[in-house]
Amino acid sequence: MFVALRDIRFARGRFALMGAVVLLITTLVVLLYGLTGGLAADASSAITGLPARALVFGAPPGATPEVSFSDSGITPAQLAAWRSAPGAGAVAPLGVARSRLSSGSSATSVSVLGVPAALLPPLLSGRAPADGQVAVGAASGIALGSRVTVGAAALTVSAITADRSYGHAPAVWTTEPTWQRLSGATAPTALAVSPGAADTAALDRAVNTRTVSRSAALGAIDGYSAEQGSLRMIQGFLFAVSALVIGAFFTVWTVQRGTDIAVLKAVGASSGYLVRDALAQALILLLGGTLAGAALGLTGGALLSGVPFALSAATAAVPVLAMVLLGLAGAALAVRRITSVDPLTALGAHR
Numbered sequence: 519m520f521v522a523l524r525d526i527r528f529a530r531g532r533f534a535l536m537g538a539v540v541l542l543i544t545t546l547v548v549l550l551y552g553l554t555g556g557l558a559a560d561a562s563s564a565i566t567g568l569p570a571r572a573l574v575f576g577a578p579p580g581a582t583p584e585v586s587f588s589d590s591g592i593t594p595a596q597l598a599a600w601r602s603a604p605g606a607g608a609v610a611p612l613g614v615a616r617s618r619l620s621s622g623s624s625a626t627s628v629s630v631l632g633v634p635a636a637l638l639p640p641l642l643s644g645r646a647p648a649d650g651q652v653a654v655g656a657a658s659g660i661a662l663g664s665r666v667t668v669g670a671a672a673l674t675v676s677a678i679t680a681d682r683s684y685g686h687a688p689a690v691w692t693t694e695p696t697w698q699r700l701s702g703a704t705a706p707t708a709l710a711v712s713p714g715a716a717d718t719a720a721l722d723r724a725v726n727t728r729t730v731s732r733s734a735a736l737g738a739i740d741g742y743s744a745e746q747g748s749l750r751m752i753q754g755f756l757f758a759v760s761a762l763v764i765g766a767f768f769t770v771w772t773v774q775r776g777t778d779i780a781v782l783k784a785v786g787a788s789s790g791y792l793v794r795d796a797l798a799q800a801l802i803l804l805l806g807g808t809l810a811g812a813a814l815g816l817t818g819g820a821l822l823s824g825v826p827f828a829l830s831a832a833t834a835a836v837p838v839l840a841m842v843l844l845g846l847a848g849a850a851l852a853v854r855r856i857t858s859v860d861p862l863t864a865l866g867a868h869r
Contacts, residue, residue, distance in 0.1 A: 548815025633694070650674065
């Protein structure tokens with residue numbers, strides 16, 4: 519890397535400017551990555567935290583079951599068939615609805631989930647709600663034993679749970695009968711299951727249900743797929759821009775150094791050596807810019823308030839590694855022209 523390091527020292531202004539561009543792009547990618555993770559958790563943590571491997575969506579006879587919490591409904595016959603199926607494992611009804619929770623002078627939109635005690639998130643205090651009771655997240659600030667109004671029903675807070683949310687609204691938990699009274703529904707929205715030896719495909723065909731994994735069920739949340747798809751598309755564009763910017767910089771840099779490269783070839787430097795040296799130069803630039811950008815992005819994310827942001831040093835390594843690899847790919851396309859530089863250029867043969 520002798521030539522690479524000398525070039526960086528000689529043209530430190532240009533390399534500093536390019537490093538600053540890489541730093542800013544990386545910072546933006548890391549912040550967007552954390553925002554994507556935070557919004558995903560804010561929309562789906564109530565579902566991803568369920569102690570179940572799959573969810574079952576249903577529809578009445580004659581209708582096609584859709585993987586959608588808004589459109590799904592489990593009939594009593596479907597629930598009975600799943601509970602009696604050999605190898606079906608634990609089968610728990612899950613009700614999902616939106617409502618409004620009022621406590622004192624404050625009110626907020628919430629997602630109300632009607633579940634058995636086995637599906638509750640970890641309890642920080644209190645006990646699982648009975649009929650007429652509700653469990654709320656710790657972030658709500660509501661004290662154990664308080665009286666709250668959910669929809670038009672007055673309920674007692676029986677437990678404080680770990681914070682969960684659904685559809686960007688805090689999740690509160692109650693029993694299925696209380697949930698039915700609050701939502702006006704007569705049947706659960708879906709089933710949370712952990713099937714063992716059961717043939718779920720055959721059971722789905724027999725009782726008109728559709729079983730998907732817990733991760734695939736996230737697409738059943740209204741707006742989740744569109745939101746995550748848009749954010750990931752922006753991430754992809756930023757990765758492509760980083761590769762193009764790095765490639766353009768090293769293309770111009772290689773053209774400007776054409777005579778120097780020809781001299782090096784004339785005194786015996788091989789094309790392979792010069793290409794490796796140029797790629798090492800790109801790697802130094804990329805590592806410096808991306809690591810500084812990742813640190814800045816993590817610091818900025820930690821300082822954000824009121825914005826869902828979920829990112830750790832381990833998960834930040836993913837966009838950093840992608841930036842480095844794509845940047846190297848762009849640089850490799852740019853420096854390949856080194857192999858076509860004619861050493862006779864250094865001797866004036868072009869005149």
